[in-house]
Amino acid sequence: LAKTTQPISMDSYEGQEVNITCSHNNIATNDYITWYQQFPSQGPRFIIQGYKTKVTNEVASLFIPADRKSSTLSLPRVSLSDTAVYYCLVGKRGHDKIIFGKGTRLHILP
Amino acid sequence: ETGVTQSPTHLIKTRGQQVTLRCSSQSGHNTVSWYQQALGQGPQFIFQYYREEENGRGNFPPRFSGLQFPNYSSELNVNALELDDSALYLCASSSLRTNTGELFFGEGSRLTVL
Numbered sequence: 253l254a255k256t257t258q259p260i261s262m263d264s265y266e267g268q269e270v271n272i273t274c275s276h277n278n279i280a281t282n283d284y285i286t287w288y289q290q291f292p293s294q295g296p297r298f299i300i301q302g303y304k305t306k307v308t309n310e311v312a313s314l315f316i317p318a319d320r321k322s323s324t325l326s327l328p329r330v331s332l333s334d335t336a337v338y339y340c341l342v343g344k345r346g347h348d349k350i351i352f353g354k355g356t357r358l359h360i361l362p
Numbered sequence: 363e364t365g366v367t368q369s370p371t372h373l374i375k376t377r378g379q380q381v382t383l384r385c386s387s388q389s390g391h392n393t394v395s396w397y398q399q400a401l402g403q404g405p406q407f408i409f410q411y412y413r414e415e416e417n418g419r420g421n422f423p424p425r426f427s428g429l430q431f432p433n434y435s436s437e438l439n440v441n442a443l444e445l446d447d448s449a450l451y452l453c454a455s456s457s458l459r460t461n462t463g464e465l466f467f468g469e470g471s472r473l474t475v476l
Contacts, residue, residue, distance in 0.1 A: 296452075
């Protein structure tokens with residue numbers, strides 16, 4: 253499983269766009285990039301998944317450059333309720349174990 | 363559609379005791395994974411069950427064991443509890459039929475070992 257590196261913490265303000273970058277230099281050809289969000293005392297929640305270029309859903313966008321060695325989760329116009337830990341994971345779709353790193357603690361300020 | 367449910371939500375044990383945590387998977391999901399999350403850390407993979415068989419295990423000692431039942435619900439058993447076992451234990455269900463392979467987590471069981 254490819255190792256990921258992401259910032260330990262980030263601060264931003266309400267209404268801003270937040271970009272969290274994840275580095276995964278050893279990503280394999282069959283690997284997908286997946287992001288989860290976790291609020292305190294809750295289980296992580298799937299946000300978005302992508303393989304290459306750009307993926308967008310109702311809550312976020314995921315940008316993946318051609319070399320796939322990094323990816324950027326973009327949260328548009330964040331609110332206080334987006335304060336959470338965000339995990340970047342790399343692995344095969346439906347693979348047998350999903351490994352979480354330490355994640356990025358995002359703190360949104362009013 | 364019923365989500366993942368875990369019980370109990372909180373419990374306190376003493377060193378050396380044994381604990382059983384329970385998880386009901388989301389409807390239609392045949393795979394259950396268990397994670398341990400210490401305070402301030404990311405979830406650590408314990409093991410996964412698929413069709414009642416262990417299907418992958420993380421770096422946890424044998425005193426962590428599990429079961430999956432025919433209805434796909436699951437149990438996590440921890441024997442000879444140690445202080446470091448204090449953590450949030452998360453259960454997640456998934457289905458190989460889901461394109462993304464995403465995990466659906468329960469709210470967790472918070473275990474305190476005194």
